């Protein structure tokens with residue numbers, strides 16, 4: 065299995081190298097050269113299997129000879145052993161024919177744990193076999209950072225640095241990063257917003273001298289292995305609801321397009337998905353692009369669903385690559401226009417392809433709060449604000465096809481917003497009840513590449 069860059073000018077890589085590299089050297093994102101498919105019989109045979117067994121069957125065709133079957137099965141088992149629910153991704157019914165996929169039973173209470181816990185295992189296995197080490201730098205809107213630090217803390221061959229926007233993550237999110245005690249983890253509070261964090265991370269990857277010196281690796285959702293890990297729960301949910309015989313739709317609260325792109329891959333693999341619905345908050349560049357064909361950045365307005373406060377949606381590049389017939393030059397040109405002019409127009413042909421694959425909707429702040437409030441008496445559910453964005457958008461898409469909305473975080477991760485909307489303060493699960501008593505460790509950094517690189521080098525070579 066070979067991986068190619070969405071900008072067509074970086075070398076093809078194996079699964080292992082694509083995973084350890086993150087961003088391609090031409091600035092593009094790695095995608096499989098072709099998507100393996102599973103037959104109806106393969107999908108039907110997943111009925112009744114454990115999450116781990118489904119994970120093995122879904123991901124195995126993508127990893128080539130990076131791991132043996134026994135190694136890979138073992139790494140999957142270890143990845144999900146720390147989850148607080150035996151089903152890993154349980155489904156709960158909200159309304160007639162509308163279900164919630166609970167993706168918040170991992171160690172940091174957001175869906176990021178599904179990918180990050182697995183990546184931690186895969187990195188450790190691959191690096192110790194090579195006798196190598198890497199420096200992981202991640203940008204986070206709140207949840208990726210804590211999930212990465214949790215997954216990589218204490219590992220010998222990895223240092224982790226997480227850039228988060230100072231003052232723009234919830235207190236629980238911040239504390240989940242700043243209270244990790246292992247010396248190989250570093251929380252960096254950047255003066256700026258998430259897009260600044262993501263932009264400096266991209267700059268670092270494009271600064272080859274630094275990249276090579278510290279052996280930079282990325283675990284943001286630009287990392288293909290993360291997208292792959294997220295494909296699994298589309299299968300587990302759909303099979304629970306009758307796939308492959310019955311099609312299923314998914315409504316996905318999204319910002320960086322990672323989670324919903326995983327659903328697109330599941331569909332291309334042969335899972336009968338009727339609709340894939342993009343649900344955005346008021347930072348709705350994706351919804352506007354779907355409606356108007358113009359992908360235009362407008363700056364971020366902070367919301368109560370901060371993990372989706374994003375304007376430059378990295379993984380959308382992967383969808384564009386397919387929509388433009390896998391023409392890396394065309395994608396590179398669009399990304400140049402984005403960088404120089406703040407946006408681009410999507411061609412008619414590409415737009416048609418995107419609309420065949422995705423529907424979209426948005427929830428304003430008022431609509432999100434109203435949904436959190438309504439869901440308690442009507443659905444018996446205390447929703448996190450991100451999940452509420454999804455459930456709100458889902459109301460417009462209900463049909464005879466079962467609809468699954470992804471619950472991307474536990475409400476206790478965003479207690480202030482949930483309490484303000486619903487009047488109930490969600491308690492932290494018992495296993496992290498002492499979070500507010502633990503000492504914090506954090507470094508402030510300016511929105512300046514040289515300054516950030518200096519902090520990282522000091523940490524790596526200390």
Ligand SMILES: *Cc1c(COP(=O)(O)O)cnc(C)c1O
Pocket residue numbers: 174175176207208285317318319320321322323324371372450472473
């Ligand atoms: C990361 C995150 C999202 C957005 O995920 P994408 O991969 O950007 O689509 C939504 N909700 C929560 C809680 C998150 O942590």
